[in-house]
Amino acid sequence: MSKGRVTVVDIAEAAGVSKSTVSLVLQGSPLVGEATRARVNAAMRDLGYVYNRGAANLRQSNAKSKIIGVVVNDLTNSFFAELAVGVDMVVQSAGFVQFLANTGESIDRQSEVIASMREHGVSGLIVSPARGTTAKDLKPLVSAGIPVVLVVRNVPGAKVSSLVSDNRAGTVAAVEHLVSLGHRRIAFIGGFADTVVFAERLEGYRAAMAAAGLEFSEDLVVPSAPSRAGGVEAIGRAMLLAEKPTGAVCFNDAAAFGVCDGLRARGLEPGRDFAVVGFDDVIEAQTAVPALTTIAVDPQGMGRRAAQLLLKQINADKADAEAITGAVRLVVRESCGAGQGIFGRKMA
Incomplete structure (x- = not known):
């Protein structure tokens, strides 16, 4: 094989076919059998070859793609x-x-x-x-x-x-806000636990809980797909705990919307019976019912x-x-119950 840039000749040698056969595969020709096509594609993958359509279409060598x-x-x-x-x-x-x-x-x-x-x-x-x-x-x-x-x-x-985004600062602000409303059992809901973003947001959650003098509980961390369906599933698990949470910091807005759906399925109203805070501030957050308190990322x-x-x-x-x-910032709306004073009276 030639040194440096991989060529059609290199692929032909590796796949045990002719140069013209490789060219036909690159052009998507139906004249090549599936077994041969698979062998050529495997050789291209192994060699790290990337077909340059621009060159194939005889673009000028100094032309830049837009x-x-x-x-x-x-x-x-x-x-x-x-x-x-x-x-x-x-x-x-x-x-x-x-x-x-x-x-x-x-x-x-x-x-x-x-x-x-x-x-x-x-x-x-x-x-x-x-x-x-x-x-x-x-x-x-x-x-x-x-x-x-x-x-x-x-x-x-x-x-x-x-x-x-400043993931740690975002969840710190969310927890601090729920603590200021009187919450002590605050869940962290949603997100894939094997991602850096999850780790950073969980770190902020843990730090803020510790700063508020609240004990960290693994039971209150409920990972799930960061989606609406994931939020529904996760809040279902959280509400099975012997000591149920009264509020949740959600991995993202999608999970937060799912948490709201899951709460309603259990006869609980977000912002009245349970506080919900999201993360992202997507357009739907402002128009949701109740409007979603969230960490704005823009x-x-x-x-x-x-x-x-x-x-x-x-x-x-x-x-x-x-x-x-x-930078991120907390946007307070209705889903956390702020301004209603209901959580402070219940848990003070």
């Missing part, structure tokens, strides 16, 4: 839709278009969509990594000099730019900042890594 790839882990969460809107605001005004892809928390799918975007000659990538993503998974992008900005979730050691603003950071790297023709932690 495409930004946006890869998110859960597009069913409205947070990421809002983030994508923020990205679009910036890239559109700069003459770029975004390609948006959802991985559904699959690292394999993530690899596929990133490879596909590279085939189409993206100028840079904004990625909210799937669970379990490591620096090794992102190394090919770094080696190729493709500008990358990670959002929401960071990947330790990845050597790419990142833009995340998803659209995060998208705009991520796009600005990526465009700066693209225009500078280099990918120097920057790590940015965005």
